Structures are given as structure tokens and as C-alpha cells.
Amino acid sequence: MSTEGFFISEIRLTGKNKRNASIVLKKGLNVISGASDTGKTYIFQLINYMFGGKDEPKEIDESIGYSTIFIELEKYEGESYTLKREIGDSSIFVYESKIDDISFLQNCVKLKAKHDKDDKDNISTFLLSLTGIKDMLLRKNARGTKVSFSFRNLVALMMLNEEKIISEEVPIFSGIPSNRTTELSAFKTILTGVDDSHGEEIEDPKIYRTRLEGKLEFVSSLLQKLKMELKEKGAQIQDYDANELTKEIEKLMSTLSNNSKEINLRMGQKKEIWIQEQEIKSRILMLEELLERFRLLEKSYLSDLDRLQFLIEGDHYISQLFDSNCPVCNNPFNSKITEHNHDFYLEDLQIACSEESNKINAQLIDLRETLTNLQNENKENNEKVKLLSQQIKEIEVIIQRELKPVAVLTKERMDNLLNIKKIFQEIELNERRIAEYQTSQLDIMRELSKKNQKMKFVNEITTEIYDDFATEVKELLDGWNYPDLTSVSIDYDDQELIVSGKKRKNHGKGYRAILNAAFVIAIMKYTRSIGLKHPGLIILDSPLTTYKERLNPTTLSSSEEDISLDMKQAFFKNLSKLRNDVQVIIFENIDPIKEVQDNMNYIHFSKVIGVGRYGFIPVDNVSESVSNNFIQ
Structure with missing residues (x-):
């Protein structure tokens, strides 16, 4: 309970x-x-x-x-x-x-x-x-x-x-x-x-009716605007057929896709050739550095040969010196004195210089052969670089003069057709919206024609x-x-x-x-x-x-x-x-x-003074059995 x-x-x-x-x-x-x-x-x-x-x-x-x-x-x-x-x-x-x-x-x-x-x-x-x-x-x-x-x-x-x-x-x-x-x-x-x-x-009928009238005015205004837009857009597409437009767009998209694939292919080829070119150029730089070093080495060999040749031919020049001393023991060179205070003899020097000269000549021959080979390789590499550069230029020409123009023109044409297609879609959307607004307009008008609605x-x-x-x-x-x-x-x-x-x-x-x-x-x-x-x-x-x-x-x-x-x-x-x-x-x-x-x-x-309680409110000068407590 x-x-x-x-x-x-x-x-x-x-x-x-x-x-x-x-x-x-x-x-x-x-x-x-x-x-x-x-x-x-x-x-x-x-x-x-x-x-x-x-x-x-x-x-x-x-x-x-x-x-x-x-x-x-x-x-x-x-x-x-x-x-x-x-x-x-x-x-x-x-x-x-x-x-x-x-x-x-x-x-x-x-x-x-x-x-x-x-x-x-x-x-x-x-x-x-x-x-x-x-x-x-x-x-x-x-x-x-x-x-x-x-x-x-x-x-x-x-x-x-x-x-x-x-x-x-x-x-x-x-x-x-x-x-x-x-x-x-x-x-x-x-x-x-x-x-x-x-x-x-x-809601209140007056407020409800006013709201409906405002809504009707708004819907009517939208309908008028949509119909004007529909007329303008219809004029823009009067020379086009929606089905043919779709087919042409699909064809252009296929062309653009193929063109893009061809450009990507050519760019791939160009990249491969460029990589080869860079590798050969790197080789050329290395060969030129080697050639420079080998040429310096060749000059060194020739200088050494000149020095040895001078030593070999030194006897001829020494014999023409009369009051000269031996550069080793400082004894005079003359026919009477044949012994010197050392183990070095001019004949031995000449023999050693000849042998050293022969050895350097053999190295010089090898060096010059190597130089020739490197120069030939460098020449071939430069020819290859020229060929590869030419190939890159040819690919760039194909891309810039043949493929890209086609892509640009195709894209421009396709963008134009897509804009036309968008207008077709907007017209279709506007027609649906017009139908919806017309239905809404009729509903509002029917609602306005009704009497005040009451809840059941x-x-x-x-x-x-x-x-x-x-x-x-x-x-x-x-x-x-x-x-x-x-x-x-x-x-x-x-x-x-x-x-x-x-x-x-x-x-x-x-x-x-x-x-x-x-x-x-x-x-x-x-x-x-x-x-x-x-x-x-x-x-x-x-x-x-x-x-x-x-x-x-x-x-x-x-x-x-x-x-x-x-x-x-x-x-x-x-x-x-x-x-x-x-x-x-x-x-x-x-x-x-x-x-x-x-x-x-x-x-x-009782309503009788002196008998029980007279009423709710005490009667003056009469004692009654009621609460007399005061509230402060």
C-alpha cells in the first residue's frame, strides 16, 4: 500500500x-x-x-x-x-x-x-x-x-x-x-x-496557417527559380544527345588512358637510357683521370731515360776533360794513374744505365699501349653518350610533340563534354526537385483549404x-x-x-x-x-x-x-x-x-455562548477550550 x-x-x-x-x-x-x-x-x-x-x-x-x-x-x-x-x-x-x-x-x-x-x-x-x-x-x-x-x-x-x-x-x-x-x-x-x-x-491554427502560407510562398519561389534554371540549361545542351555524349566521353577516356600509358612507357625508356648515360659519363670521368695520371707517368719515364742516356754517354765527355778529378775519389783523370781508391768503375755504371734504360723503355711501351686503349675506350664512351643523349632527345620530342598535345586536346575535349554531361545531370535533378516541390505545393494548398485541425x-x-x-x-x-x-x-x-x-x-x-x-x-x-x-x-x-x-x-x-x-x-x-x-x-x-x-x-x-465551543473563531470574553498559543 x-x-x-x-x-x-x-x-x-x-x-x-x-x-x-x-x-x-x-x-x-x-x-x-x-x-x-x-x-x-x-x-x-x-x-x-x-x-x-x-x-x-x-x-x-x-x-x-x-x-x-x-x-x-x-x-x-x-x-x-x-x-x-x-x-x-x-x-x-x-x-x-x-x-x-x-x-x-x-x-x-x-x-x-x-x-x-x-x-x-x-x-x-x-x-x-x-x-x-x-x-x-x-x-x-x-x-x-x-x-x-x-x-x-x-x-x-x-x-x-x-x-x-x-x-x-x-x-x-x-x-x-x-x-x-x-x-x-x-x-x-x-x-x-x-x-x-x-x-x-x-500548434495554434493561426500560427500554423501563417507558417503554411510562408512555406507555400517559399516553395513557389523555389519552383519559379528552378524552372528558369531548367530553361537556361536546356538551351546549353540543345545540340547534344545524352547517349552519344556518354559514348564519346567513354571513347575519349579510353584514348586518354592509352595516351597516358604510352607517355609512362616512354618516360620509363627515357629513365633507363638516362641511367645508362650517367653510368658511361661516370666511366668517362674515371678514364680521363687515369689518362691524366698515365701521361704524368709517361713524362717521368722519358725524364728517367734522358738521365740514363746522359750517364751512358758520360765517358765521351769525361775523356775530353784534362785536369779533372774523379768525382768519387778525387784522383785526377789521366793515363798515368789508373787506380782509384774505390770499387766503382765507369764501365759498370754504363752497363747499369743501359739495363735500367731498357727496363724503362719496356714499361714505357706498356704504358703507351694502355694510354692508347684508354683513349680508345674514352672515345667510344663519348660516342655512346652522344647516342644515348640523342635517344633521350628523340623520346622527349615524341612526348612533347606527339603524346602530350594529344593528351591536352583530349582532356580539354573531355572536360567540355563532362561539363555538358553535368548540365544533363543538373537538369535531371532539377526536374525531380520540381516534381517534389510541386507535390509539396499541392499538399500545402490542400492543407490550407482544410478547416482547423483538432487532435482526436x-x-x-x-x-x-x-x-x-x-x-x-x-x-x-x-x-x-x-x-x-x-x-x-x-x-x-x-x-x-x-x-x-x-x-x-x-x-x-x-x-x-x-x-x-x-x-x-x-x-x-x-x-x-x-x-x-x-x-x-x-x-x-x-x-x-x-x-x-x-x-x-x-x-x-x-x-x-x-x-x-x-x-x-x-x-x-x-x-x-x-x-x-x-x-x-x-x-x-x-x-x-x-x-x-x-x-x-x-x-x-454550538453557536450558543457558554455551551461547548461557540465556533471556529473564539468569541470575546467567553472561555473556550481552544489552543491559545501565540506564534511569534
Whole structure:
């Protein structure tokens, strides 16, 4: 079973130099009875005002001088809160304590009295949080516009004043046509636990029509522009056939591909020849360096031969010297002295020089042969380089004069044809877009010709839920000894109760009051039984006494309006058996019998000075058993 929700534990009215007016309430059934003009309806108005009502409690003579309202709420789970509001103020203060525990320095939260979905600091959001409801949305109108679920939507299902209790309107409706969709949505949300946050929504007809007209103008402008473009592009391709164009492009692409392959082939050949040329040039450089070295070696050989030849021919020159000395032993050269002081003799020198000269001559012959070979190779290599250079030039000529011009011309032709083909594609695309825009244009025009669109909502309350709810109503009426009760059902279209085959609104005021009371109490019992969200609080003003009876209690009304005393007492007795997870507060002129009073929280206003409690607000100079604690 759900324990969410709250009940009222005390209502207190204070004013400067005024005794506190207070009543203490409990879980279960609370009956405040007594004569008219004792403040019962005033208490009802105080509660409604503290629950975010915009109407201040109607001023009565006894209320003059009172300015501050306190309501102590207690969650069924245990926490206590006190609401405080100055009459005429748009703010409500919330204390996390009981009324008597409020201290001067205690922190409190200031809340706006009016619900605001964009600002959570309001009494509606706070009370909804105590009920376990958060961020629910309701349908506002036939277009599916959403509004935030407010605690005032719940108040309409849990508080019936003395006018609403006898109204011909189903209790969930206020009678204001513009509010009917929202009120039905709130009823559905409470009975099913599912709000309308995921429902579709149609925008305002005027805004919708203006948007459609703007869209039509935009689409028409696009159509005109596309048709002009289509005409211009058609003139550009009038000399071309799309199929022939495709064939020619394919042919040019093949030519360009072959040309590219030929150029790549020639470039490959050129690269191979260039590599050979570079290798031969490298060889030529190496050979020229060798030739230069060998020529230097040849000069060295020739110089050595000249020196040796000079030594060989030295005897001839020495013999012509008369007073010369031997360069070795310094003895004079003459015929008389034939011995010298050394082992060296000119004849040996001549022989050695001849042998060395012969050896150098042999090396010189080899060297000159090598030089000749290298020069010949170098000459051949230079010829090869010239040949290879010529081949490279010939390849470059073929590429530059034959292949590249073909490629350039082919590419230019192909680019031109591709541009023409692109125009064909753009024309095809524009034709499709024109067809789409024309379809869209017709759709918009048809939409504009329609009447204002309305959402067709399916009632999400299933027949099973309706039947279970009707069963709760019937159980209450059975417990209240409702006469000739045979069946209870709900009209799915107008949410009307049908009791024993007769619609609720077709009964007299007395029975309508009973049926309206049963309707709202059944909502609470049904939601509590299956764990749905509900404050667990019902407040009824005069469900057993019609306005006519209150004006003239000695005059009985017609039989249709007259509720038997047995039924009235059965009403009290049945509700006195309510569970402790709900609270029902009833303001009545009729007193429950003594044996039933013991099973409820019963408060009686006598309207007789000196007899019990006169009324809600203390009468001056009269001692009454009421709480006189002042709130600082």
C-alpha cells in the first residue's frame, strides 16, 4: 500500500491582540458540525487559500483583526511541515516543524502561491512533492497543447465546497468549457498514473496557417527559380544527345588512358637510357683521370731515360776533360794513374744505365699501349653518350610533340563534354526537385483549404479501470444505505455516474451531493488501493445538508432532495472505518450519533455562548477550550 501523501493536523488563525482560532485534526474521519455561521465554510476557504487558491477567505465579522494563517501538515511517512501565509500576501512560508515548534530564528522557505512550471519555488510544486508527483504534463486543448500538472488540479478532485457538492457538473469538471480538456486529462492521470507528456501536439491554427502560407510562398519561389534554371540549361545542351555524349566521353577516356600509358612507357625508356648515360659519363670521368695520371707517368719515364742516356754517354765527355778529378775519389783523370781508391768503375755504371734504360723503355711501351686503349675506350664512351643523349632527345620530342598535345586536346575535349554531361545531370535533378516541390505545393494548398485541425484523443482510461472505479463508488453507496441501489457504472464519454440506471445529474440536490461525495472519495480509495499518487486527503463542505435545508432546517424539501436520517448516519458510520493512510474532513450541519462520534475526530460548534465551543473563531470574553498559543 502507498504511504505517500499528507494530512492536516492543525489549522490556526492568528492576529494582533487576538486569541488564536484553531482546530486539531487527525487521520481518518474528521467531522466539524454545527449550525450555520459558526465558521465551518470559513475553515474550508482557509484550507483552499493555503493550497494555492487565488481567492482570499471571505471576511466575516468574527475574522476582523486576524491576519495570519497556519496549517500544520504531516506526511503519512512521519515528517511534519507548517505552512504560513499572511492574508492578502502572494507568498507562503514553509517550516520543517510543527506549528508550536516554530522559533523566531528558525529557517523557512519562501514559496509563491501561484504554480509556475519554470520556477519550482511555489506551493504547488511543494505539495505535489509530498504527494510523490513530479514534472507531469496535462493536455490543455484539442490541439494537444501541454500544461504543467498543478496541485490545483488535485484540489478539484479532493475538495468540494458547498456549491460544488450539489453541482450538476461531474465533480472533475469546473463547468468552464475551456478547462474541460485539462480537467479530463487530470482525472485520467490520477486514475491511470500516466500523464500526457508523450502525447502529440498541434500548434495554434493561426500560427500554423501563417507558417503554411510562408512555406507555400517559399516553395513557389523555389519552383519559379528552378524552372528558369531548367530553361537556361536546356538551351546549353540543345545540340547534344545524352547517349552519344556518354559514348564519346567513354571513347575519349579510353584514348586518354592509352595516351597516358604510352607517355609512362616512354618516360620509363627515357629513365633507363638516362641511367645508362650517367653510368658511361661516370666511366668517362674515371678514364680521363687515369689518362691524366698515365701521361704524368709517361713524362717521368722519358725524364728517367734522358738521365740514363746522359750517364751512358758520360765517358765521351769525361775523356775530353784534362785536369779533372774523379768525382768519387778525387784522383785526377789521366793515363798515368789508373787506380782509384774505390770499387766503382765507369764501365759498370754504363752497363747499369743501359739495363735500367731498357727496363724503362719496356714499361714505357706498356704504358703507351694502355694510354692508347684508354683513349680508345674514352672515345667510344663519348660516342655512346652522344647516342644515348640523342635517344633521350628523340623520346622527349615524341612526348612533347606527339603524346602530350594529344593528351591536352583530349582532356580539354573531355572536360567540355563532362561539363555538358553535368548540365544533363543538373537538369535531371532539377526536374525531380520540381516534381517534389510541386507535390509539396499541392499538399500545402490542400492543407490550407482544410478547416482547423483538432487532435482526436483516445480515452486512455480503460473499461477495466472504469469498472473498478465504479465498484469503489458502489461499495461506498452500499455502506451509506443508498436506497434501491442495483448498479453503478460510468459513462465513458462524459464521465457521468450512472446509479441504478439513472445519471447522477438527473437526481435531486440531496442525492447529487451524496453521489458527488462518493465520486471524489472513490478516487482516493481506488488510487490508494493500487498504489497510485494521491494526497490521501478529501475535504467536503455540507455533503448531507443542501443549501435550502441550511436556510430553513425546520422545512423538509421534496422527497427527491430529502436524505433519510438513517442514510446520513450510515454515511458517518461507514467513513469512520477509513484506514489510517487517508484523511476525510467533513463540514456539516448534522451531528453524527454518539456511538459513531467515538470512532472519529469530532468537533462541534454550538453557536450558543457558554455551551461547548461557540465556533471556529473564539468569541470575546467567553472561555473556550481552544489552543491559545501565540506564534511569534
